[in-house]
């Protein structure tokens with residue numbers, strides 16, 4: 418199969434992107450967690466914990482984790498916030514099944530439930546949740562603006578949104594590391610360890626075609642969120658954005 422060089426070789430419309438993304442994640446469910454640990458040098462769970470802390474959610478909050486995937490953010494929130502009532506949502510069934518398996522291993526904590534749905538059309542009433550969390554989802558949705566608008570709709574006044582995401586390389590140091598680690602090492606490891614060349618060729622392209630942390634701040638604010646701020650993680654390759662309703 419010829420190597421696909423550009424995102425436009427994969428999809429052109431919003432519908433095509435959603436189909437591509439759902440199929441792509443469905444094909445990597447077995448190795449996703451392991452490769453996350455390897456490619457982030459074992460740091461990704463710590464980033465998720467930092468994101469949850471940044472939300473400063475009170476005990477007993479009701480939180481929606483959109484694009485929960487295999488549930489790593491949800492599990493961290495469940496551990497970190499006593500009494501949290503957390504719901505994980507994703508449109509990729511194999512990932513949701515993995516998340517449920519992991520929860521069963523760690524039962525006895527607080528209520529967790531799952532919804533299989535598209536994050537851009539949340540089957541949730543207005544002003545239902547105290548907070549919305551999302552990690553590594555934004556590059557994969559058809560519209561980041563619509564996603565934050567949907568988050569705003571379902572969040573109670575005074576609630577918060579927290580996003581953890583890879584940012585577009587923005588300075589010469591980031592561009593250099595990116596060109597080595599993400600463009601060469603990551604696709605090679607994806608191919609070698611998981612035989613998933615396509616998914617791990619898509620990953621650096623999705624980051625390069627994403628936004629800088631400042632650009633993302635502007636987008637989130639445009640959808641109504643107030644006091645939007647971010648913290649750089651890992652020299653700015655990753656950022657945690659927080660906004661208030």
Ligand SMILES: C[S@@+](CC[C@H](N)C(=O)[O-])C[C@H]1O[C@@H](n2cnc3c(N)ncnc32)[C@H](O)[C@@H]1O
Nearest residue numbers: 442484485486507508509535536552553554557
């Ligand atoms: C890179 S994974 C991140 C999973 C998880 N949040 C984590 O921290 O590991 C991206 C997830 O976004 C989900 N996703 C992408 N677009 C979505 C959409 N429109 N609606 C629901 N889930 C979506 C994918 O199915 C996948 O589970």
